[in-house]
């Protein structure tokens with residue numbers, strides 16, 4: 001899938017394109033990108049924008065010595081910069097745009113995730129451009145995605161997009177950081193995201209970027225496993241967008257999986273985070289390596305952490321091997337109670353009397369890492 005034959009595109013814009021001088025938003029690069037969005041829409045494609053840059057855009061409103069800033073100041077910069085960024089985007093368009101600010105706390109909760117999907121679909125249906133960013137002003141370590149590359153991949157999956165386009169400050173993925181190595185070579189196509197691909201990725205070298213190439217590869221893995229073709233391209237160059245409209249690849253393309261995951265399995269694997277762990281007996285672990293099997297209470301060795309009915313849990317072996325993520329039908333409290341009864345009283349049959357702790361369709365088997 002390329003831009004010319006795509007139906008729904010998520011475009012992610014890095015901070016350096018929004019605020020290249022780190023003193024507020026600049027139109028220098030955004031104008032070309034906005035024109036690209038207008039062209040895509042006039043070709044009948046639906047576009048969702050994931051825009052970074054609120055911190056970079058807001059930093060000039062704070063004293064110079066605050067720039068190497070504390071987390072609290074960064075949140076304040078994000079809150080102030082977000083309005084400036086939205087106003088800048090809005091100036092370029094003669095159609096309405098809408099702001100959606102998200103945290104990982106929102107995306108990993110299935111009810112809120114579905115509500116986000118509905119909002120995106122309704123906006124698109126009415127010709128409104130959704131502009132999404134992490135809600136940096138309210139996040140904590142526990143709640144945040146932390147970088148907009150991974151956020152854009154989660155959004156692309158939620159929006160049922162067929163292309164994810166990450167616009168950065170380099171031409172694509174190189175075999176090593178091109179800003180540090182003159183002989184670095186551009187990788188034009190990645191058909192499988194292996195450890196070797198991750199090994200090529202370094203950190204961000206700009207003062208405004210977050211995550212560098214590592215988070216872009218993580219994002220590509222999330223998106224391609226959902227069947228979404230993923231591009232990393234240079235947003236500084238106008239030619240990038242002309243080539244994309246011609247159906248060409250001006251940067252690096254990551255090919256989608258031949259057999260993408262089902263939506264719920266994808267959400268569990270790549271978006272939901274585990275609330276606790278269920279450690280399973282050896283025989284069940286062996287079966288799970290082959291195929292998803294309902295988990296009976298008697299297959300459980302013990303549980304770790306606190307979780308409620310409907311939460312996502314990690315299923316692992318006693319040795320720590322990560323086997324699957326799954327939705328649990330019982331709380332940790334009830335499972336601990338049953339285990340206690342099994343050990344201390346004649347009520348061991350209680351374990352047999354309940355239904356599966358995890359149902360077959362609620363298991364997402366994890367690839368071996």
Ligand SMILES: Nc1ncnc2c1ncn2[C@@H]1O[C@H](COP(=O)(O)OP(=O)(O)O)[C@@H](O)[C@H]1O
Pocket residue numbers: 013014015016052167168169170172173174175176177178179200201202203204205206208209210211212213
């Ligand atoms: N193998 C690599 N190929 C390309 N860029 C790399 C690589 N390793 C590290 N980088 C760095 O990643 C940066 C892009 O990431 P980042 O600064 O987070 O951009 P953005 O703001 O677009 O998300 C590049 O400017 C470069 O310094």
Ligand SMILES: N[C@@H](CCC(=O)OP(=O)(O)O)C(=O)O
Pocket residue numbers: 013014015016051052053054055056078133134136146147148149208209210211212
């Ligand atoms: N949410 C942050 C952006 C975080 C981020 O991932 O930045 P970038 O690496 O420039 O895409 C902000 O708006 O400043």
